[in-house]
Amino acid sequence: MARKDVKGRGTPEREEPSGFRRFVRRLVVWAVSLAVVGVLALGVAVGLTARSLPEFEELKGSQVGQTILVRARDGTELVSIGPSYGRWLSHEQIPQIMRTAMVSVEDRRFHSHPGIDPIGLARAGFVSISTGKSVRATSTITQQLARTVFLNNNRSYTRKLREAVLALAMEWKFSKDQILELYLNKVYFGGGAYGVDAASRKFFGHPGTEITLPEAAIIAGLVKAPSHYSPTADSEAAIGRAKVVLSVMKDNGDVTPSQAAAVDFGAIKFAAEKGQNSVRYFTDWALPQLDLLLPDNTQAIEVWTTLDPKMQAAATQAIETNTPKGAQGALVSMDRDGAVLAMVGGTDYISSNYNRAVNAVRQPGSAWKLFVYLAALEAGYTPNDRVVDEPVTIDGWSPRNSNGTYAGEIDVRTAFAYSKNTVAAQLGNEVGFSAVAGIARRFGISTPISTVPSMVLGTNDVRVIDMTRAFAAVSAKGRAVDPYGITKVQTVDGKVLYQREVREGPMLVPAYVSAGITDLLQSAVSTGTGRAASIGRPVAGKTGTTNSNKDGWFLGFSSGITTGVWMGRDDAKAVPGLQGGTAPARAFAAYMTTAVASRPVEKFDTEVTLPAWQLEPDDEAQLSGNPDEYYYADDQGNMVEPDRQEQLPAGGAEPKAQPPAANDEFLREATGSRPG
Template sequence: MKIIKWMLAVFAALTVLGTITVVGLYFYWQDELPTVAELKDVRLQTPMQVYSSDGELIAQFGEIRRIPLKLEEIPQPLINAFLATEDQRFYDHFGIDPIGVARAFALLLTTGEIQGGGSTITQQLARNVYLSFEQTWTRKIKEAFISLHMERELSKDEILELYLNKITFGHRAHGIGAAAQVYYGKDVKDLTLAQMAMIAGLPKAPSTMNPISNPERARERRAVVLGRMLAENVITQAQYQAALNEPIETRLHGAEVTMSAPYLAEMVRADMVSRYGEETAYNAGYKVYTTVNAKQQRAAQRAVQLNLHGYDERHGYRGAEAVLWQPNEEAWQHDDIRDYLNKQQTIGLTVPAVVLGVTEQAALVLTASGSPREIAWQGLAWARPYMHADRQGPAPKTAGDILAPGELIRVRATEQGLRLAQIPEPSGAIISLRPQDGSIAAAVGGYSFAMSQFNRAIQAERQIGSNVKPFIYSAALENGFTLATLVNDAPINQWSPGSGIAWRPRNSPDVYEGPIRVRQALAKSKNVVSVRLIRALGIDTTVEYLTRFGFPIDELPRNESLSLGSSSQTPLEVARGYAVFANGGYLVNPYFIDRIVNDDDEVVYTARPAVACVLCEEENDREVVQAPRVITEQNAYLITEAMQSAVWGGGSWQHRTGWNGTAWRIQRSDKIVELAGRNIVGKTGTTNDSKDTWFSGYVSGLVTTAWVGFDNLERALGSTTMNENLDQQEQPISGAEGGAKTALPMWIDYMETALEDADIQPFQVPPGLVMARIDLATGKLSRKNDYTTRFEYFLPGTAPTEYAEQKSSNKDIFADDDSIF
């Protein structure tokens, strides 16, 4: 009896001491325990998602992938799997399971170490949200305190819902919604019983028991989960056996991206990190809605990729990427070829393939994902040998002239079937924005983001060539010139005493017409006229004027080369400048984020751009943020008129006086003509040696700039000859590459789709302009009403006063005195 009394006394003393210790620890750690508000507002770390303006998912950023779900959205069998495996008495205990604790204590007595196990779902949630995973007494006691605290402040269903959304499942998947997507590419409601059991088994060891990293251990763990479910009578024996026998079929799935726009996505990511910092931007669950239209973005991506392939094909085939076996060696087995191809990267539209055999005018190839397929002659005939940028070899006669068995090549899918392909060497970009407020409609910064993350649409500062001319002509109209003024289109020779050489700017093509009207000179992109205009204006006046369009003054050269586009701008800067003409004279600020929504679906940011609004300006509307006016509405309209002539030309073809502007190929697009009529304008741009090619053009509601060139500033785009294998319809553009031949087709391809969703209105003649009939040859007034005349617009006081039939008493501005012009 004495021994029993002694033991009871010791036990009572230990109990009192333990209670005092626990109470003391509770008060000691009380300040570190979460508050009631924190418990009820446990934030789920959810990745940032980027959407198009019409709701298509573009990208998802964040270390943690999570798709938060309400408890009622989770299938009951999946809930049963977790309860049976992790905490079958979850709805019966108070946050700590005495039976589990006893089991853990028995392990401690037998091993002398703190072992895992014994933790309830509430304890696991407490550990995941607030604590570390270290096996220490301190952590265990804190875990118990937080668990009791949670059970008092939250309902069982709230705790379970948080647990299922917070738990880690490996491969950066947190929560069952993300796990279903990452491992099976499904919503939780679409999972099979075997897949549910697989996911429910992952929390024990998500990095080593997941079906991607270790399929066998995952299979064993799934069997344990199914066994627990059978023991708890939540599945039948038949269900158990069927799920047990289901094969392990899984792979890593990404987010459900419905539209690929990686360059735009990176723009958004960088902006969000700048706003909120990486931790918050990536994990706070923001939904970022961009200004980009999904259909227009897809059209831009397609236009860039297809036109770069077009350039590459007309310049010739550069040959196979590798050779797997030689003609005297045994061919590889198909399975070995597929294994090899699975290690090769799909880039842009191109898919790696291996040539199995060639016939007279066809080739049999194998890709990683299919059976052998044929490339017909139509998909091979383009492949003349590439010699250098300006030369192509002879057109091939047979498939054997191009390909051989064992070669690693690339193919791309077309409507006509497989086509031989190669990764394009030059780069390209499209940027498209709405001129009324600067919102970006589409942005593509290169052929493949996987190959190069450099965003040429907003980062590549390239010489803009003749794309600068509308701004120079605008300055000329501001300083006394008119669309009817004559300027001499004749060669210039300027001696430079410093360098000892003469500067001889040339037209492209090298054709000169003598006295030419300003409208016609801009439409035909006459280089020497642009030089004479800048001479008449003065360098300082011209540079100052160009800054009105948003061009930084330190990027504008203070010499006459500026007239030919020697300044370097990004495609976005160029498009912003052209938007001034499209919107009637206002400088808007491009933007691509329309609004930001937090994880509670609250809008935390809405763009409030400065807009171009003539009526708002006239009515002094304080509700609208007005963009600054930088040129007059009349000036903007006159330049638009002149650039319309670049598309539609002038003169009379019937009377052999007709002429084309540099953008005449737009007339060939029935789709653009149908959608926009004559309400479309544009300007080409080509630099020396065709190193940079441009086209910028617009309708009233959409401005688009396209650029093509090599990333290597020393490489020229070269020229091509006709390919005798191709018929007239397939025949690529021949001759020197340039804005009209290289960038304009890309622009046309994009605009044929983009204009379907663009606001297209006729360009309205603004008040203050006067109209007069002029003689086309002299720019003076005319009394005739035939093909030798046209109506022209003038600012008040600038219209000519003399008639062409009268003898001139004023000197026209077509002097060839280079010391003056």
């Protein structure tokens, strides 16, 4: 029935909406209501987050990660480890081209969006739906800043939501200029550099205030993948990425086509990498000790070390100059209290950062005789006691002297000076091979020690730093020496967190034993196998050469400084002409000449006493570069001539064609006996 209006006219009756239309209407109402509630909730969350955010000045002072500034013993800066932040640059100090490049490539709608980019999100969603592929929307500069300062790189939805809320809150609290200033001073550019000033100094060698267009393109391109595009890792990849940035800037109208065409990336000169020199061998060894000294520290710190820059330079030069071609060299130098003054772990840190001074284990050859003679002296021998250099066999093992001859009755000093293998074997057998091993352990050898008879000739593997430590203990008159590299740790504002205490090591052997071995070590340098190590002042030391000339050693001390040098190939192949008395001894002398130059000459407790007769030195001192002249020692210490495949007869018996070991006149002179 039709209804009438107030004037009596009829109106058609309204139809009731269908069920579907009612459902859609309710859905829209609920959606709008939920959207309103969501917006209100988001607004509340953003507002509360904005109120809880640190102030701008607080955010400027926050840092990511721990910075460690390493100083030499004189206070000079050696290297900075960890994040580098450079100088803080205000928005106005950052070159306009740098700001433009970063916005252009990372967030071209930065100045118009509220912290998240709706257009970018919509486009990513459309591409994902239309292609069926998952597409990640690019984070805005504000989102990246929020992640850098407050979050991590976890890709969970929860983190992304928090990131969005933080970005909106930061846009609420800070101006666009402040956000861009924070971002450009905090974003990571690779190579440990945070912020444009640190990046500019690291990659181009000048402050961030002087950044040019091509440099800005390179720096802006690093944010996408800092480790991949870092100029220090791959300069070609960095330039390739910079060309993409420049193209984007041109497409966005931030640079003109003529400006883009005028850029010459080939003219860019990257700054030389700092700190990647031999000093890093030392810092790689010393800094892990902070985990024990200050296990819970996360502050930026300054670490004062024992390294002497002048000595380190001299050590580096000595190794580079004297190491045979194709071989590697290592050097450790300690002061009388164990302070490491110089450390070189190889000929070139950039090509190989493997630290042979502390990590490599190699056979020490005759340098091991230090422990044999220490054990003998402790057992009652003296440098003047008589021993017999003659063929011996111990448990089926028959060592030979390097030149295949024997001197007969001589004194201990002469046997040590000329590195007589048979005498060392006899002494080791007499005092006990376990006693020799015990002395080695006592003096700091940390590697496994076998007590087979041939161990007296240095068949056990050792480390350079351990051998140097042992000789340093002799220099310290028998007191234990503990190598160390860190003297003090303090915060950047000067608060001392750690200070090394002065301590004296325990006595390892009686004073007369250390005096006796020093006597022997002096003779080895003055007239024996270590003559190339002479530096014009008292030096005590010992050479070492292993089988087939695979390793060459010289270890010694003078004026309170103890230095160990090793040379050889990483693959343990023979190095023609390498003996302890040649290249290693020369490197020792070259370094020590500089190391002790400012120290007074110190005489040892025992004056050097020359052997009674100048015996023929062994091959460690005399062989030159002709491999045909070598005698090689096998792993058992037996000598093998290079032109023969078979080992020389056991027990030291020479073939009939060889001359006798020593004629009567020689033996009379060597033993001091008068003709009958």
